[in-house]
Amino acid sequence: MRLSNGFAKLLPSVSLFVCYAVSFIFATMATKYLKLAVMYAVWSGVGIIAITLVDLMLFHERINSIEALGLILILAGSIILRIA
Template sequence: MQWMFLCLAILFEVAGTVSMKLSSGFTRLLPSVLLMFFYGGSLFFLTLTLKSIDVSVAYAVWSGMGIVLITIVGFLYFQENISVMKLISIGLIIAGVVSLNLIGQGAEPQTVHKSEQ
């Protein structure tokens, strides 16, 4: 269930970013209202996600996949340029998110208390 919440948080964040672009600096009412709705929804679902997924992993996936998806939307919908360097950078983001997930799943939880440091 937590991964479904995270996917919804990502989709809402991407919709919020698209609304931000369409709002033209808060000069258009509907996209401006949608921007607030979508970002609020994104934070709502991200908060639910954090009940059971480590914040480091959840935030990396949320922000990383948001970057990837909004880059695709920018290229396809807003006709933004995409360069080889952008593609390499996005590949590195994806590699980082995958690495964090693999490390998070395979590692034994270790707790360090302040008194032990």
Template sequence: MMGYLYLGLAVVGEIAGTSFLKYSNGFSHLWPSVGVVVGYVMCFYFLSLAFRSINLSIAYAMWSGVGTVVITLISVFILRESINLASVIGITLILLGSIILNLFGSAH
């Protein structure tokens, strides 16, 4: 159970780091750049802890899948970036793949 808590914290770190990356402007703005580093250090630290109890393939698929979906939602609804139907379908397939791996992956 702690593995999934760590995985959730890793996702939060990845989302924070990626969001700050948008605002760092090529690491030319100090505080967003610090946010990138802090977010990704947090992300990879907690991801490494999650690997203690969750298989690498499942944890990585969930981490990347959930992170991709949330970052897409942030980019569309907060940053007002456009998205097309092909992107929506692709991201839906990523999310479904993560769910299927979690439900039926080799750890179960």
């Protein structure tokens, strides 16, 4: 979203919508194998972790230890839900 500059730049804007579409396609496919609530929680958790990693690598953002702990807990919760 940041790269699209409020949808003013064409390529990042189109890429954003393509990524959203692919994400929803995979989420829909996952409902065949997981309960809807579990699928959504795992999808959200993995999305948060992925966006955080992109933010750290691409934009060189920093996170503090409390934020890192929160991310670890989100990831742990997603893994526990998937295993259950």
